[in-house]
Amino acid sequence: MSTTVERPQNPRRASGGAGPKPVTSSSGAGLAAGQSTGRTVLRYVVLTVLALIFISPLVFMILTSFKTSNDAGAVGASWIPSPFTTQAYESILSASGTPVLRWFANSMIAALGNALLVVITSSLAAYALARMQFRGQRLVFAAIIATLFVPPVILIIPNYLIVGELRWLNTLLAVIVPTAASAFGVFFLRQFFLGIPLELEEAARLDGASPWGIFWRVVLPLSRPALATLALLSLLTNWNDFLWPVYVLFGPDAQTLPAGLSTLQSANNVRYDLLMAGAVIASVPVLILFVFLQRFIIEGVSRSGLKG
């Protein structure tokens, strides 16, 4: 299903796609064909084994979260929990010093709020840069693109002061707003808007639509896949962000899940059942998103490399 996404990205491929592959397989006669089936099987076995090893740490994390504390801390731990128990979850969800449910809610609010803010601000700005003509246009676009290459480390200390000045420290606003000025979002949506046939917008204009009307009723509805991709990438980035929340959200009730995991780790240094349960709670939402929406995520990431 996601192959349909890739193919159109490169129209040139469609013409040549049917070309060379069959030639190699049909050039050999019976014996060679048998060999290539053997090779295919071997390739699948190798690929499957490698892929399983690759994701096995995640499986182990999930299994461990259903173990008892002794089972999780045992030398040469077995993979299957015996006994199978949900006590790690019950324990961290009821511990008062580490309010995991609160962190979960904080992370949700922060990620959704940030994604919404990114999509709104980037789409408006990208539309002006793609479709309007004004003095300073090139300068604004160049300044935004230049920040794609500014190492984020330079912003940390001063942004802490700015956020402090706004009285946002230890509140979710500190993790929602400052990262919402997304240079990638503007770049990505501008590219997309440039690809929408102008005729559609001109037809709307002849019908008397204002620039806002065209943007709202013509451009945005046509851009749903791009907006969804950007929203999803922002959501993931914000959900997973670690360094910034660790420093700006210091109260236990204010933290997001990644910062909370750090607190959880200091509070339960070797209670690996609890730590894995916390890690699972922090992973489940993004893994679910990934399973159902991976083509948007992967397409968004692959687009980010095509700017060169």
Place this chain on the structure above:
Amino acid sequence: MTTTTSAAAPAASKAATRRGAPRRGVANHGRLTPWLFLAPYLVLFLTFVIAPVILGGWISLHQWDYTLPGKPFVGLQNYQDLFDPSSITFGTFWNSMQATAIFTLASVPLLLVVPLMVALVMNQKFPGRNLFRAAYFAPYVLGVAVVAVLWRYLLDRNIGLINTYLGNLGLPDDIPWLSSVPEAWVALVGVTVWWTLGYNAVIYLAGLQDIPRELYEAATVDGANKWQQFWNVTFPGLRPVLSFITMITIIASANMFGQAYLMTTGGPGRETRTAIYEITQTGLRNFQMGSAAAMSYVLTLFLMLLSVVVFWLFRERKA
């Protein structure tokens, strides 16, 4: 359904921006309209991107303690201290820069080569390919906190799965992965490669799919073998993507923080305390913000010089 729209986008965008063609836009907008559209973004951009860059420079010229009322101007003192072997900050700062350099040098080559190999395998058409691609990408959707907490467990010296399996294979089963160097570097680099390999592979894959099939066909006609095809078609075709990946991987590696913070807490001693770790602890834990801001400017300068070198390297071979 949605794919048709995205499919049309790249081709049409080329037509729209083609040089020479009159670039039409929404002509009947007022002079203020574009700025109204830009305003929400620009407010955020100016407040949290442009202003901080300038403010950071200003802070670095002061002895700026967040918790104290007075913030005396000290000129370039903070910078001088960073380059003066007799100052207190000299040792800790350059130690952290060295840690960042070690991590970057060790991780970047792996993160350039391994994902390329994965992408080359995934670039062949075979059923179930997307499932494999998803498996390699999966760790990347997890945050660094999850990854680090998980691997600290797996790499635990006594009960960790890694040492257990090494023992089963007859190898040493008490390797101090997180409490000794160079083992800790191997652990930090290895975990980072596992975590971010899929991201680079997906970008490579997009680049590989942009290389016209015709070039491979022509190379085959000319009798080029797989290896020659790789060096003469694939590699040159990947150059723009390669320079992009090199750049973002260097920046990402030079900003390594979460892995060290959660897995080794910068230890043993301060061996794995990276520059960004040192900067944030100095500025946001000890509140010596002037010194920390100066450090971040020096680190940024290093990274920008490195970017120029990378750009230059990829330009050079092109000519």
